Amino acid sequence: MRKFKFMTLVLSMMLLLAMLAACNSEEEASGSKDAEDVEVVFIPKMTGNAFFESGNDGAQEMAEEHGFKVKYDGAPEGTVANQVQIINSAINSGADAIAISSVTSDGLNQALKKARDAGIEVVTWDSDVDPDHRSLYINQGTPEILGKMLVDMAAEQMDDPQAEQQVAWFYSSPTVPDQNSWVDYATTYIEENYPSWEIVTKQFGEGNEQKSLQIAESILQTYPDIDAIICPDSTALPAMAQAAQSNNLTAEDVIITGFASPNSMRQYLENGTIQNHGLWDVKTQGALAVYVASHLAQGNELKVGDTLDVPGIGEVKVEPNTIQGYDYEAEDSGIIVLPERIVFTKENTNDYNF
Template identity: 50%
Template sequence: MKKGLIVLTLVLVLLTTNVFALKFFFIPKMIGENFFEVAGKGALEMGEQLGVEVIYDGPSEASVSEQVRYINTAINMGADAILISSNSPTGLNQALKRARDRGVLVLTWDSDVTPSYRDYYINQGTPDILGRLLVQMVENQIGTIPTGETLKVAFHYSSPTVTDQNAWTNVAKEIIKNEKPNWEIVTTQYSDMNFPKAVSTAEQILNTYPDIDAIICPDSTAFPGTAKAVENLNKSGEIAVVGFTTPSVIKPYIERGTVLQGGLWDAGLQGAASVYVAYQMLENNVTYEVGDSFTIPGVLGEFDVLANSEQGYDKEFDDLDKNGLIVLPERLIFTRYNVDKYNF
């Protein structure tokens, strides 16, 4: 009788602990910032749908060394996959190599590492797409500059080393250089994804260049920080402030007329897609080949699989096996006419 009870107990334990569940670590650049919280929520919800354990955690400030620590923790805790938005294009490479050497699947999302140290990059849009979108949002507000006049522009974002924002900025600067002869880039400043610092940095830009026409902020903290600085200095309506952040963060500034347009992509979908792709690869042995397109149940639009060189990488990275960019279906522009439609 005791033997039967022991066997029954063991069966119940196996059923309730779900020992075969996959374990994914979803690591943002930093926790507490709205963009990453929205992405984390999407990842957790997709994990629930698929029966995957998703652990969302990361550093409290944008730190490469802290992300390395979280990667090592994930390895030690038996991660099946690490899904990470990197604070550096190269600073996480060796930590991720250790993970892959132990059989851990590595996907990046939002911000990439060197392609040979991950499998796929769940990509919000190539630098060409997003760099041009930044310029377009300024043009939408400023219009055509009369001959002989100069449009003075500043860039303000998190860091000179962060992967994604620098890639978009470089493209935007090339577009300005080659296509906008009467635009002048007067400065580029950084504020480390710290909101008070973003406000003070933007105030310094505005005070140093009182005749500035536009500030471009490809960073979800610098963008609202710059809008706040414009309001602090009573310059609303005088300067075009554009950039990327979640609609819920920029909505108050749009409602007050300080910001006319802001852009982004569905951060929650980016988190969910990261978990979905990792699950399909590990559970169903799905391989995503460059040139493929696929859909996710319940999501409008197709995800395209592109070569790494579309992100600006050397062609040599296109030869990596089971590797490339997986691009979200769409980018968004928020205005006073549509910002209420979005709930993230």
């Protein structure tokens, strides 16, 4: 009798242990985590730039509000080697997700594959990677939206945009994916709508303030009759405006426009060096990037066609990669486009602080 009771007790304990193991296995399989246990590494192209610092402001505010952790990790120089090192550091530290603005379309593939193999969620923002190596891209606008916007901001300042115009492009790099996609579409848009425009040069500042200022000075000296300089880069645009101001040029002498944060360009709007420039709310973009990364890291899925209600931002939708012109399609790889973009002028620039 005692032996029977003992065996019953042993069997009961074995059954209980098996049930606990099954529960633990199911929990591990689901990958579910609480927000407070999630760390997102938020990676800019470079640190010390007003655009990326503003994105981090939005990321940190979102993390504080919703209980997850965000580590801002970048380098002053935006290079592939630096970003690979930061990704590897995230892997080694046991990060749960990465939200990165990439300096290259394909140079991070191996590092990102290693991160995903380690169970790290990969989200991109501002500048994308090969879509096969990330889940979601938090996109400020498609090439069509932003390429057209760049050209229109210049054209609306011209007395006759259909007349002959000498135009220069000035931005960060011939390899950075986001800016080149905008310029590619803008070139087609110019050919179709403003065939009299001549693109006289395309220059690159590599995201470096000093080099960008030197190139800006060079453009003005080499092309004294330039009509418009379009700078879809948050380092090139303020450098171009600074060079124009140093040469006592105003928006009446040369049209300078492009993309940069309002805080970096306000003085040039107010003193008449430029008439307009554009951007999107990068604080919102940073906040959305880390929220989506944390959402995925907590074990949630976001597939193409799904919507997500993001606190303080609203409902966003996962669009297919094809809206960015990519061939790669997968159920778990897509693009979320920010809801709006802004043209800043002297009249509205003080309404924004980022």
